[in-house]
Every structure is written in C-alpha cells, then in structure tokens.
Amino acid sequence: MRACLSEQMRCADEVSIKEFSISGIVLMENAALGIVKEIEKEIEGGRLPKEGEASLICGTGNNGGDGFAAARHLASKGWRAVVFICGDEKKITGDALANLNIIKKLGIPILSMEDSNIEALDIMFGRSHMIIDAMLGTGFKGRLKGNYETIVDKINKQRKYVLSIDSPTGLNCDTGFAEGSCIKANKTVALGLPKIGLVINDGPYYCGELAVCGLSIPEQAYDRVGISRYLTDRDYVSGCIKPRKAHGYKGTYGRILIAAGSKGMEGAGLLAAKAALRSGAGIVELAVPLCSFDAVRGVIPVVITRGLTDDGEGCLASKSSGEIMLALRNASVFLMGPGLRTSSQVKEAVFDAAISCNKPAIFDADALNVISEEPAILLQRPESTIITPHPAEMARLMGISTGEVQGNRLEAAESFAKKYRVIVVLKGYRTIIASPWGETRINPTGNPGMGTAGSGDVLGGIIASFLAQGMSPMEAASCGAYIHGAAGDRAAEKYGQWGMVASDIIKYIPHTIMDIGGK
Structure with missing residues (x-):
C-alpha cells in the first residue's frame, strides 16, 4: 500500500x-x-x-x-x-x-x-x-x-x-x-x-x-x-513468499555464510544463524574467530561452523578476510557484523570482505561501526548491499547526531541509500527500508519489547535467508522487517513486552510465515 x-x-x-x-x-x-x-x-x-x-x-x-x-x-x-x-x-x-x-x-x-x-x-x-x-x-x-x-x-x-x-x-x-x-x-x-x-x-x-x-x-x-513510498502490508509479503518446490532440496533454498562473533559475543552469530534457518534457508555456515569456535560448535547441530584466524585478543584478524573469501565460493549470500567488536584488524577484515565479496551482502552491527569511518567503501561493493543500522549506527555512518536521525528518519535513510547505492534498513519503531532508486517502505509490525539484545541479529538472519531463497534485495529487506516485527508481536502476546528476549522472536518466525501463506 x-x-x-x-x-x-x-x-x-x-x-x-x-x-x-x-x-x-x-x-x-x-x-x-x-x-x-x-x-x-x-x-x-x-x-x-x-x-x-x-x-x-x-x-x-x-x-x-x-x-x-x-x-x-x-x-x-x-x-x-x-x-x-x-x-x-x-x-x-x-x-x-x-x-x-x-x-x-x-x-x-x-x-x-x-x-x-x-x-x-x-x-x-x-x-x-x-x-x-x-x-x-x-x-x-x-x-x-x-x-x-x-x-x-x-x-x-x-x-x-x-x-x-x-x-x-x-x-x-x-x-x-x-x-x-x-x-x-x-x-x-x-x-x-x-x-x-x-x-x-x-x-x-x-x-x-x-x-x-x-x-x-x-x-x-x-x-x-x-x-514511491509504501506501507508494507500482509498482501505484499504474501506475494513475495513463494510455495516451496516439490522437487526442492537444501541447495534450492540458498547457502548463507555468516561472519560474526568475538570472545564473549558468540551469541550474536548463533541468533542470526538460527533465525536464518527458521526463515527457510537451506544451509547456514557460521564463521567465527578461532577463539570462539568451541563456544559455537554443535550448539545448533544443523549449522556448519568454521574457525577464522583471530588476532590473539578475541577478535578477527585482518588476514581472516582471505579465509572468508574462500568460504564465500560456495555461498549465495553473505552476512557480516553481529558481535564482531571493533579493532583495526576487524576494520581491515570488513573492508577487504566488502570490496572482494561478489555475492549479495548484509552488513550489520560492528561491521557498520567500522564502515562508518569510511562509508565510501560501500561504493566499491561489486554486488547488491543491504545495511541494517539502528539509529546510533545510522548517525555514525552519516556523521550526525542520533537526535538528528530520529528527527527525520525517512530523510536519513533515503539520502544515505541514494548516496552510497545501498538498501538501508533503519531499525526502530516503524523500521524504514530505503532503496537507491527511490522506493521506500515503512514497516508497520513490531513492538517496544523488541528493543532487547540480539533482536537486530535475528533480523539480519531473516533478511539473509529471504535473500538466499531468491527474493530481490528490496523484497528480502522489506519482508524480513515485516516477519521479524510480526513474530515479535506474537512473542509479546506470549511473554509480554517486558519479558521477551531475542530467542523468543525466533520461536515464532515459522508460525508467522505459515500464517501469511508460506507452507
């Protein structure tokens, strides 16, 4: 609409x-x-x-x-x-x-x-x-x-x-x-x-x-x-979620590589991975620094885990970007950022991956925090790019205050999307999805209880999953925000806005997709 x-x-x-x-x-x-x-x-x-x-x-x-x-x-x-x-x-x-x-x-x-x-x-x-x-x-x-x-x-x-x-x-x-x-x-x-x-x-x-x-x-x-602005509605999302193919197999529904985590922040990648699977992705591979490998291995049995070279201090080493590129050969979509933390070596790894990755990519969380030091790096991306900042991350990317972002969320998202040729998913109350070509969508689902640690990681996983399954980047971002919010609304009905956590949102992703028309 x-x-x-x-x-x-x-x-x-x-x-x-x-x-x-x-x-x-x-x-x-x-x-x-x-x-x-x-x-x-x-x-x-x-x-x-x-x-x-x-x-x-x-x-x-x-x-x-x-x-x-x-x-x-x-x-x-x-x-x-x-x-x-x-x-x-x-x-x-x-x-x-x-x-x-x-x-x-x-x-x-x-x-x-x-x-x-x-x-x-x-x-x-x-x-x-x-x-x-x-x-x-x-x-x-x-x-x-x-x-x-x-x-x-x-x-x-x-x-x-x-x-x-x-x-x-x-x-x-x-x-x-x-x-x-x-x-x-x-x-x-x-x-x-x-x-x-x-x-x-x-x-x-x-x-x-x-x-x-x-x-x-x-x-x-x-x-x-x-x-050219739209309020995403149920009919739009239902039209984007296609029936599963009778002859389909795990490769039919995409392979996602998630580069995430650091010592003590392993949960972020796990949340994104589980959300991607619960949204229908065929294969999910979670790549973390070697120091975090034992903490994630086997936690979700159906997730492939991979260790990346760390810097000895709990974060990715700069040379891990080469390892990420090798892993991306078999992937259809790349998600990078949840729980990475920031350091000079993480920055190098993110920048190298951003420039070299020739697959559709989503950058979130700490990947955006290091990109904010040189946002023009996004213009060097060879493939479609989705970024998922919350208001403070958007402010850092634009070099303005969080208050200025919140004072005109539409203008912030739309201007950045056009300038850097990316799809912006500006999270928050009434998430804004803005494209480089001028189409903007406003998401009507969600509630204040979703303002909880890990909720954004869940959103990144859902968007990556829809992208891997063949939606266009704008469809994946818009439907991802809608399903994320609607699942959060169902979680709030069960647990209340005060008590819900990010993993509760994941529980309701399959039911929400089914209700909208996905079988």
Missing part, C-alpha cells in the same frame, strides 16, 4: 478531478461512505451502539465537508448527528458548502463558533456516544491556537469514542509529530492513501487504529504524482 505526503495527496485528488473526470463531490461522497463503513465495523465489534448520538466537529475546508456528508449518512442509519462548525461558516465553499446545505435542509442540528457555542460543546459531548473530528485534515502544520486548541483539549478530556477523518487535528501529517495539543483518536480513517505522518513517529499514537478509504482514485493518478 502506498503512503504519501499531504501535498502529494492533494495533487492526486487534482489529477483525478481534471484528468479522470472524477468530480470532487464524488470523492467527498466516497469518503463519507468509507467513514460510515468503518463506524459500522465498530458497531459490529461492540465498541459503539447500533444507534446513538454523534458530535461532528467540522472545519471550513474539505475535511469539514467530509464531516457534513458523514453526518447525513449517519442520520439515515438512525443516529442523531449534531454538527459544530469550527470556524467562520462564510468561508465554506464548493463541495463542502453543497454538503452543508444538504444537512441544513435535512434539519440536522448545526452549531457554529460565531454563536459563541464553544461552551455548549461540553453538553454535546456529554450526550454523545461518538465524537467525529473533521476540523483541519492533512494540511495542518505547526501548533494549534485559540478555539482549535480549546476544542481539541475538550475532546481529549472526554472518555468517548473518537474518530478522526483523514488525520487527527493537531498532527503534522508529513512528519508524524505534534507540536502542541492533538486529538487522541480511537480510529483514524485515512482518505485515498495513508499519509506518511500517520504511520511514523507519534502518528500511530494519535491515530489509534488506522483504516484506509480508497475513494476510487485510480492508481494512474498516484503514478502521475510520483508516489
């Missing part, structure tokens, strides 16, 4: 109207029908009564027009709708005005700010079963002031079901941040496409459940606008 900026959605609306002759009034009617459909789902789920009173707080633009149209449909289904116009009614024009005139003729009660009725809102809200926020929509930037701030604060103090149309009032739909007061909705119905700010940063907190109403806008309109 695509996701867009507010201006891109405005342009797509305009293209639909001007080039495809879909009138604005039709789009507004489709929006109202979609909103009521989502309300009916809440009624069926027992979260709202079959009939009741709804307070619709409407602005003077098209977002308010969607609210006027929704009020009409709610009234036709037995609800008592009461509309409050937040702003100067004289400013309402076009399709919004047409819908306002209809509800006036239907006798739906309408209050306005001009009548000094703000205090009447408390009475309205007290009687209501549902409050519908149709004030400002997706074009809002900055901080709410005056009556808007007052109304939003009143709504948030109510213990009532709140549905926002297109965006919670007060949220910046491009950044996902709210500078001041913002509606805290139970559900947000995004119109056309979900806006970027609804799915990143604070957006999901304010949106509640996110539903999408397509409005019948043709895909050609989105193509014309150039929307």
Whole structure:
C-alpha cells in the first residue's frame, strides 16, 4: 500500500478531478461512505451502539465537508448527528458548502463558533456516544491556537469514542509529530492513501487504529504524482513468499555464510544463524574467530561452523578476510557484523570482505561501526548491499547526531541509500527500508519489547535467508522487517513486552510465515 505526503495527496485528488473526470463531490461522497463503513465495523465489534448520538466537529475546508456528508449518512442509519462548525461558516465553499446545505435542509442540528457555542460543546459531548473530528485534515502544520486548541483539549478530556477523518487535528501529517495539543483518536480513517505522518513517529499514537478509504482514485493518478513510498502490508509479503518446490532440496533454498562473533559475543552469530534457518534457508555456515569456535560448535547441530584466524585478543584478524573469501565460493549470500567488536584488524577484515565479496551482502552491527569511518567503501561493493543500522549506527555512518536521525528518519535513510547505492534498513519503531532508486517502505509490525539484545541479529538472519531463497534485495529487506516485527508481536502476546528476549522472536518466525501463506 502506498503512503504519501499531504501535498502529494492533494495533487492526486487534482489529477483525478481534471484528468479522470472524477468530480470532487464524488470523492467527498466516497469518503463519507468509507467513514460510515468503518463506524459500522465498530458497531459490529461492540465498541459503539447500533444507534446513538454523534458530535461532528467540522472545519471550513474539505475535511469539514467530509464531516457534513458523514453526518447525513449517519442520520439515515438512525443516529442523531449534531454538527459544530469550527470556524467562520462564510468561508465554506464548493463541495463542502453543497454538503452543508444538504444537512441544513435535512434539519440536522448545526452549531457554529460565531454563536459563541464553544461552551455548549461540553453538553454535546456529554450526550454523545461518538465524537467525529473533521476540523483541519492533512494540511495542518505547526501548533494549534485559540478555539482549535480549546476544542481539541475538550475532546481529549472526554472518555468517548473518537474518530478522526483523514488525520487527527493537531498532527503534522508529513512528519508524524505534534507540536502542541492533538486529538487522541480511537480510529483514524485515512482518505485515498495513508499519509506518511500517520504511520511514523507519534502518528500511530494519535491515530489509534488506522483504516484506509480508497475513494476510487485510480492508481494512474498516484503514478502521475510520483508516489514511491509504501506501507508494507500482509498482501505484499504474501506475494513475495513463494510455495516451496516439490522437487526442492537444501541447495534450492540458498547457502548463507555468516561472519560474526568475538570472545564473549558468540551469541550474536548463533541468533542470526538460527533465525536464518527458521526463515527457510537451506544451509547456514557460521564463521567465527578461532577463539570462539568451541563456544559455537554443535550448539545448533544443523549449522556448519568454521574457525577464522583471530588476532590473539578475541577478535578477527585482518588476514581472516582471505579465509572468508574462500568460504564465500560456495555461498549465495553473505552476512557480516553481529558481535564482531571493533579493532583495526576487524576494520581491515570488513573492508577487504566488502570490496572482494561478489555475492549479495548484509552488513550489520560492528561491521557498520567500522564502515562508518569510511562509508565510501560501500561504493566499491561489486554486488547488491543491504545495511541494517539502528539509529546510533545510522548517525555514525552519516556523521550526525542520533537526535538528528530520529528527527527525520525517512530523510536519513533515503539520502544515505541514494548516496552510497545501498538498501538501508533503519531499525526502530516503524523500521524504514530505503532503496537507491527511490522506493521506500515503512514497516508497520513490531513492538517496544523488541528493543532487547540480539533482536537486530535475528533480523539480519531473516533478511539473509529471504535473500538466499531468491527474493530481490528490496523484497528480502522489506519482508524480513515485516516477519521479524510480526513474530515479535506474537512473542509479546506470549511473554509480554517486558519479558521477551531475542530467542523468543525466533520461536515464532515459522508460525508467522505459515500464517501469511508460506507452507
């Protein structure tokens, strides 16, 4: 599913109207029908009564027009709708005005700010079963002031079901941040496409459940606008996970070489290896410094283990890169970084491997920490490259602060991907997957309990496995992040977010793949 900026959605609306002759009034009617459909789902789920009173707080633009149209449909289904116009009614024009005139003729009660009725809102809200926020929509930037701030604060103090149309009032739909007061909705119905700010940063907190109403806008309109960001969904992942071949064997599903570990950090490579196997890889070989060899040998019986020359201090020696190249002759995918630690010799080994490895590769953890000293080394890679940094590693790679990365995760991931021609998997809440060619995906799965040691190693193993089984690098990174997060969500259901550990995520990888369509 695509996701867009507010201006891109405005342009797509305009293209639909001007080039495809879909009138604005039709789009507004489709929006109202979609909103009521989502309300009916809440009624069926027992979260709202079959009939009741709804307070619709409407602005003077098209977002308010969607609210006027929704009020009409709610009234036709037995609800008592009461509309409050937040702003100067004289400013309402076009399709919004047409819908306002209809509800006036239907006798739906309408209050306005001009009548000094703000205090009447408390009475309205007290009687209501549902409050519908149709004030400002997706074009809002900055901080709410005056009556808007007052109304939003009143709504948030109510213990009532709140549905926002297109965006919670007060949220910046491009950044996902709210500078001041913002509606805290139970559900947000995004119109056309979900806006970027609804799915990143604070957006999901304010949106509640996110539903999408397509409005019948043709895909050609989105193509014309150039929307190339996506919210990875179940259908996308299901389409990438192909059925296993009846005549397949272990070689059919790829051979992964993992170069990982150091003295005392052997667990990182083991987690990645087990995750790769549980994600369907045919063969996994784990290469560790000789000083760690006995600690990993036989821990996972089906993993091939290999010892690499160490530096005498518990880490890889620089000349181990030659040994890695020999091992890579039989591999289809290379994963390097978990638990390596950093040293001058590790840096040499990583740089040599990065330049010499002619197989698709994933670099993670300490491999990224040494690459951050000379990120241009990535431009010398002869094959496709995926990097999986967490925000602090991304900051080191870019030479900026972690706060700057977190302040604009999309820009950080996208700019680095284009500059260094790699696929960036920027881990964290709503993991960002950015490609060198401009396609970006936002991952919706996962939970705070996954912020635990080894979780990133598990992700690296899943991505390597999907890559080895024939997915494209972008598919492997996107599906890997989705399955990783979804398995983490299942683990949280079992163990809770406080108690889950990385190995718990691995337990649920096979079940998650099966549920999505993998047999």
